[in-house]
Amino acid sequence: xxxxxxxxLCVTYIAGEKRIKAVDHVSFAIDEGDSLGIVGxxxxxxxxxxxxxxxxxxxxxxxxxxxxxxxxxxxxxxxxRRLSELRWKDIAVVFQKSMNSLSPVHRIGExxxxxxxxxxxxASKKEIRERVEKLFAMVNLAPRVYNLxxxxxxxxxxxxxxxxxxxxxxxxILIMDEATTALDVVTQGQILSEIKKLEKSIAVxxxxxxxxxxxxxxxxxxxxxxxxxxxxxxxYVRDVLANPxxxxxxxxVRSFPSLHGKKEELLSIPGSLPDLxxxxxxxxxxxxxxxxxxxCRAHRPEPRHIDDLHVAACxxxxxxxxxx
Amino acid sequence: MKKYLLKRIVTxxxxxxxxILLNYVIIRLAPGDxxxxxxxxDNPSQELMDALTKKYGLDQPLYxxxxxxxxxxxxxxxxxxxLYNQPVSSLIFERVxxxxxxxxxxxxxxxxxxxxxxLYAGRHHGKALDRTFSGVAYMLxxxxxxxxxxxxxLIFASTLxxxxxxxxVNIRKGYTGWAYVVDVLQHMVLPCATLVAVQIPTxxxxxxxxxxxxxxxxxxxxxxxxxxxxxxIFNKYxxxxxxxxxxxxxxxxLAYVISGxxxxxxxxxxxxxxxxxxxxxxxxxxxxxxxxxxxxxISVAFMMIVVDLIYAWLDPRIRYD
Numbered sequence: 031x032x033x034x035x036x037x038x039l040c041v042t043y044i045a046g047e048k049r050i051k052a053v054d055h056v057s058f059a060i061d062e063g064d065s066l067g068i069v070g071x072x073x074x075x076x077x078x079x080x081x082x083x084x085x086x087x088x089x090x091x092x093x094x095x096x097x098x099x100x101x102x103x104x105x106x107x108x109x110x111r112r113l114s115e116l117r118w119k120d121i122a123v124v125f126q127k128s129m130n131s132l133s134p135v136h137r138i139g140e141x142x143x144x145x146x147x148x149x150x151x152x153a154s155k156k157e158i159r160e161r162v163e164k165l166f167a168m169v170n171l172a173p174r175v176y177n178l179x180x181x182x183x184x185x186x187x188x189x190x191x192x193x194x195x196x197x198x199x200x201x202x203i204l205i206m207d208e209a210t211t212a213l214d215v216v217t218q219g220q221i222l223s224e225i226k227k228l229e230k231s232i233a234v235x236x237x238x239x240x241x242x243x244x245x246x247x248x249x250x251x252x253x254x255x256x257x258x259x260x261x262x263x264x265x266y267v268r269d270v271l272a273n274p275x276x277x278x279x280x281x282x283v284r285s286f287p288s289l290h291g292k293k294e295e296l297l298s299i300p301g302s303l304p305d306l307x308x309x310x311x312x313x314x315x316x317x318x319x320x321x322x323x324x325x326c327r328a329h330r331p332e333p334r335h336i337d338d339l340h341v342a343a344c345x346x347x348x349x350x351x352x353x354x
Numbered sequence: 355m356k357k358y359l360l361k362r363i364v365t366x367x368x369x370x371x372x373x374i375l376l377n378y379v380i381i382r383l384a385p386g387d388x389x390x391x392x393x394x395x396d397n398p399s400q401e402l403m404d405a406l407t408k409k410y411g412l413d414q415p416l417y418x419x420x421x422x423x424x425x426x427x428x429x430x431x432x433x434x435x436x437l438y439n440q441p442v443s444s445l446i447f448e449r450v451x452x453x454x455x456x457x458x459x460x461x462x463x464x465x466x467x468x469x470x471x472x473l474y475a476g477r478h479h480g481k482a483l484d485r486t487f488s489g490v491a492y493m494l495x496x497x498x499x500x501x502x503x504x505x506x507x508l509i510f511a512s513t514l515x516x517x518x519x520x521x522x523v524n525i526r527k528g529y530t531g532w533a534y535v536v537d538v539l540q541h542m543v544l545p546c547a548t549l550v551a552v553q554i555p556t557x558x559x560x561x562x563x564x565x566x567x568x569x570x571x572x573x574x575x576x577x578x579x580x581x582x583x584x585x586x587i588f589n590k591y592x593x594x595x596x597x598x599x600x601x602x603x604x605x606x607x608l609a610y611v612i613s614g615x616x617x618x619x620x621x622x623x624x625x626x627x628x629x630x631x632x633x634x635x636x637x638x639x640x641x642x643x644x645x646x647x648x649x650x651x652i653s654v655a656f657m658m659i660v661v662d663l664i665y666a667w668l669d670p671r672i673r674y675d
Binding site for chain 1: 571572573575576577578579580581582583586590591594595668669670671
């Protein structure tokens, strides 16, 4: 069953005269229980997409069109009161900079309490504390963290705190925005395996925003590759990473070392992101693409189906059904 | 914490001592001679001048004078004023209340009004009221306090005759009880308004920028995405985080509460320490000047400790061990 369906999502940042298309006609859907990795280099619109879905962008400086249907309700148009209800109870987030994701001058327990009471106003202190300590145990945190201030914790502990906070109401969708990026590889590995273990005990659909392909490879079922705000490829991780159909995905895969298999030279993708306030005509990746033809430079390719799920926005993908 | 406090008090004591020495040297290095001023400029007699020099010990070498000053100071005696022929301590004591009243009330009003407006402007940045406040704050900031004081006197005292022009009480009436309180309050309105008006912009801008900075912090986004109401986020989390810089500025201003309003005290003939300081400077009244400076340095040192303690109480990241 589809839990979240993004349709034709566009996000444009307005900065004075400039209009920057940060997310450009992105569509995809995920099922309940899925784990989706959203990858792309910095500035590709990964976080913007999540922020837009949650309506966290300042409407004075952004223009959002399209739809983000969560179980039949469009998050982009649902009325603010309903949105407040959905926030955290249904959709929770773990942010990248967990160092700053809590107030530095209030105790962690106090902040958990206030957040819990947003949705359960009558909850007693004791009840909340029991719930939070259970969550702390799940993410390997000592109960005493409840009485500490954020600065008294290490980066890894703070990240665990953020994860515990996100699980406060057993959300249906958990968005992890570069949640492990700032951590050392050992802690990152620990946290990833804890998340996978958690997922076995609680039903949650996870969206993982990252620029680290290895994180996606080890912890997600499906993957979206974004480039300059546009969807390049979408499909099962095993299909997309093993057999990338888009030249950009191919480039990304080749720029990561493989632990097993033969040693290959790592290749980077030459060039950098185009100016999004003045994007090139045709395929957005064409200026950096080794296979680009005149057709690519003149016309933008629509995402094309390779099979039921696997989609790539490239003229090189032949056959299949054309899809908007 | 206790150890820290003790350490701070000891350091503060050392600093005050050093400031006394520094002040003493600087005042004496400055040109001007109290004896000549006391003796009068028209044909002063040499005998009178010699007698005065001897009376106040000014004939001794500077280090002897300083040693004598410091030893009597430790006995609690700040010496006598040349000008008033009274003990410095009683002169200051008589006037410190008036200064504290005027500057203290103004400082409190200014921080309350300035930061309240700043909170609003920071929260509603870019809206019409924010722009109005910011414009007015800019104007007030550019205004010299004495000029504003004179203008207020001109308008509300001289022309409209709503309020008294100067002083702290109406000497001719000799009010007592409630009538006295009301009289003082009436005299206070204009100087207080002037002081508040010139201090508001500082608090306004500090608070506004502090609020805007805190509102852009990640944790505000966290709270928003949990569904917490904007009001709760602002009143509980943004407020406490934004408070710290205001405390700093308020503390520094309070430190100068005794002497900071000199200009305004002069404009309104307010019988405070500021006027005393001004007169002692122009008359080279060494002992009185030293006394006033001593009081200022003690109050600065004291307030800095208080501010640090408030800081530690507000911000858990600051702990003194």
